[in-house]
Amino acid sequence: MRDLPHGILSGLIVETEAYVIGDAAGHAYRGMTPRNRSLFLERGHAYVYLAYGISYMLNVSSETPGIGAGVLIRALEPLEGIPIMKLNRGVERVRDLARGPGRLAAALRIDRRLDGLDLCRKGPLWLGRRGDPSRKIGRSIRIGITRDADRLLRFYLCDSPFVSGPRSLNMR
């Protein structure tokens, strides 16, 4: 859920990637730095960083304080505030509004100012419960990384058209 001056935006998370303890692909792997310190907060805090100088990535810290791990939120099925998301993204097609981590952040106007925010409390950005536990969840290798590339730590809703990535990865 995202609370903006223009209104409330929300969506269903349909795709994530885990960056676990001791994971060479994770930003926390080489210890705490000014950029990644939010990964070391109590689980449920936002870690936002800029990738390729172009796109912001939203992560949720996933361990107890001082450990350093998180989950990248890769795609959303837009639910509320779709007209505002279209303005934020400059595209009309609902499927393209938040399909991919950079697009998701753009649709929700997420940037480094939200870094470190507690996502378990209602605020400018927070997490709710909307999922249907009976929907089938697939897993695959993670997208766009080089180290620890073989681990099956990407998760997505099999039947959702709002999932990113090559179709060959979305069949399991």
Add this chain to the structure above:
DNA sequence: AGTGCGATTGACT
């Protein structure tokens, strides 16, 4: 102080 490089995207052949 200088350098190299992405947890991507959008435009183009």
Add this chain to the structure above:
DNA sequence: GTCAATCGCACTA
């Protein structure tokens, strides 16, 4: 399918 854009930051010296 290929490829450039773009910049904060981690690393080296």
